[in-house]
Amino acid sequence: MPLAEVCTRYVVGMNATLVTVEIDISQGLPGFILIGLSDSTSRGIRARVRSAVQNSGYHFPTRKITLSLTPSPRLSDTNGYDLPIALAILIASGQVQLKRHGNVEFYAGLSLDGSLTSCKGAISAILAAADAKHQIIIAQQLFSPELIFTAGTVRYAENLRQVCHYLEDEVILSSKKLMVSTKKPESPSIDLQTIVGQHHAKRALEIAAAGGHSILMVGPPGTGKTTLARCLPSILPELTLEEKIAIAQVENLSKSHLEQPLSRPFRSPHHSITAAGLIGSTHPESPGEITLAHRGILFLDELLEFDKKTLDALRTPLEQGYVLLSRAGRQVIYPARFQLVAATNLPYCYAPPELKAKNTRSALGKSVEILSAALIDRFQLSVEVPAPLDGSTSLDNEPSRTVRSRISLARARQIKRQGVENALLDYSAIRRYCQLTPEDGDWLKDCLHRLSLSHRTYHHILRVARTITDLKGELEITRETLQEALSYRYTERIVQYLTQMYQ
Secondary structure, eight states: OEEEEEEEEEEEEEEEEEEEEEEESSSSSOOOEEOOOHHHHHHHHHHHHHHHHHHHTTTOOOSSSEEEEESOOOOOOOOOGHHHHHHHHHHHTTTOOOOOOOEEEEEOEEEETTTTOOOOTHHHHHHHHHHHHEEEEGGGGGGGTTTOOSSTEEEEEEEEEHHHHHTTSOOOOOOOOOOOOOOOOOOOOOOOOGGGGGGHHHHHHHHHHHOOOEEEEOTTSSSSSSHHHHHHHSSSOOOOOHHHHHHHHHHHOOSSSSOBSSOEEOOOOTTTTOOHHHEHHHEEEEEEEHHHHSSSSEESSSSSGHHEEEEEHHHHHHHEEEEEEEETEEEEEOOOOOOEEEEEEEOOOOOOSHHHOOOHHHHOOOOGOOOOHHHHHSSSSEEEOOOOOOOOOOSOOOOHHEEEEEHHHHHHHHHHHHOGGGOOHHHHHHHHHHHOOHHHHHHHHHHHHTTOOOHHHHHHHHHHHHHHHHHOOOOOOOOHHHHHHHBBBBBBHHHHHHHHTTT
16 A cells, blocks of 8 residues: 555654654655754654664555655754654555554664654653553663553564554564563652751651642751751652552653663752753753653752742742743643752841841842742741750751651642642632631731731641641641741741842
8 A cells, every 4th residue: 555644743842642653655766754843853863764664574665655744843852753753654665564543653763673662752742652551662761660550551672673563463463571670760858867966857747748838948058958858758648550650751851761760850959040941941952850850859959049930930930830932932831749848048147137227129139139928928838947055966866767757648638638748738628628617717816917927928827737737647637736837937028138138
């Protein structure tokens, strides 16, 4: 048959659109015409496909070959189209007799010897094929024993010839293949037991881990803020299957392979990062740090050193859990459900009294001006990490595994009750799951009035109180729990200072 159609996927952000590869082989001068693709893109595809077909033992047709992709995508990474194009050529030229019918998609690259290579966006293509109830064939390098997809959706192959034999119903491609795992670098986490003192900060860190809350740590240099942040991965609960797939999908956007074993990402960008590096870009398509930290931790050390516009770009993704990028008529949506952890020194808190008395912006540190009250108010917990007074060096503290067991139980209670972590409760869920007695409600409202707390802070306190209650294994939020939740509002001092600065 001189005409053949094969299905593949075009990945933009997290979305994978179905694309039909059409091949027509006709009489005429030998040539390989790729409609709608640039010359540089066409040259790469032609070279790889021609060599892979010939080195797999097949004949590359010496006739006029016309290729069309429908709908026509804007290709950035073209490797994923090598396999479907090669198969369409072999089917159209009659070298492969299609005996296995059904909705089968193909998404893999080809090396020059005909071996299949993994490509960026393959996990997104798998999930889209599963939603469409299609089967998809990808390279075996992408297999991960930790990822379980819909039964019968994914098939793994080693080379082009193996896929051709599968289409001719001569072999059965397995949905499970053994592979040599690529080991990840050592985890940046530190055992909580190594932290001396700082019991209030460690308690706040435990609450943040249990409820998925964002946390800001403030204190003078050398008090252990960075070390505390790097302890957080060691006390977070084990990944669920849904989280593993989400992490793998994001990782596959920037890498063609998956590093094993899968773990929660811990991203700690340098303070010189730009807004595009933090939230992502469309030209070229590249996820930012907030997306690479999806279902993990984004740690901003030395918060005052970041650019103000870069920090303000975090405000919307923190609330929505995703980022929508629009540039020159193109829109890309990236997930951004991360746990924000930040550490900073505030000069105005620790300056000498004679320096504070001058009451000038230059004397109190112009670097504080980069912090907007709106961003600071979005931290659900904030604590001071002061310098230890007793000079104790005792390590008689709880290890991370003990704290992690309590956190796992608290997280399980949240998922069973409401399906999400307490940090993600919306206003209607807060009214339902964070109910207070009339006396406690009046007391909290009075605190908000006397301390000039915002409406957002009121909901933060209720979310944190709900997490503390879950850690205790109790059902109802008590006055004592509310008081503890209110003690983790160190940011109110910062907000009040920033408000005074701009008056």
